[in-house]
Amino acid sequence: MLEKTGIATEEMIMNAFPSIDRINKGPVAVIECYQNIPCNPCQTACRFNAINIGDDINNLPKLEPDNCTGCSICLSKCPGLSIMIVDGSKSQDTVLVKLPYEFLPLPGKGDTVAGLNRAGEYIADVEVLSVLNPESFDKTPIVTIEVDRKYLYDIRNIQISEQSQNNKEVL
Ligand code: SF4
Ligand code: SF4
Structure with a gap:
């Protein structure tokens, strides 16, 4: 399925x-790394031993959720943009999600943007x-x-909406 569509199954x-x-309980990483490729910066970046790839660099990374502090360092080091942080501790109705976002322009604090799926x-x-x-x-x-x-x-990505851009121009 992943090979055919590029989208992970449920x-x-x-x-x-x-x-x-x-x-x-608080912020924790979600590692969506589904293909065995020679890569390990996420493991190297984590100071809390929360990511384990093992001796074979082609192994998929495994997260130890109880070791993860949600610090986000691995997220910025992953070349595949495969990691996000989720945090359900702030509200019963919403979750906070940290996403890598490499497009320009960047959104700003307070902007309303479009949330996208995979x-x-x-x-x-x-x-x-x-x-x-x-x-x-x-x-x-x-x-x-x-x-x-x-x-x-x-939720897996965002897109800056026209409305958001209009608000920026007003500001
Ligand atoms: S968020 Fe921080 S503690 Fe958690 S896996 Fe990534 S680097 Fe390690
Ligand atoms: S750095 Fe990213 S792409 Fe590389 S193994 Fe870790 S999660 Fe997968």
């Missing part, structure tokens, strides 16, 4: 997500809570959005 996605109990289809408007782009992230900015909980397993 089973693959659910296996990549930590349990909802862990997500509700197929690039529109799901819902979402609010941008912050945009981090320090030099240490090496040109992989991290955008934090707040999303209705029902989209937790669907």
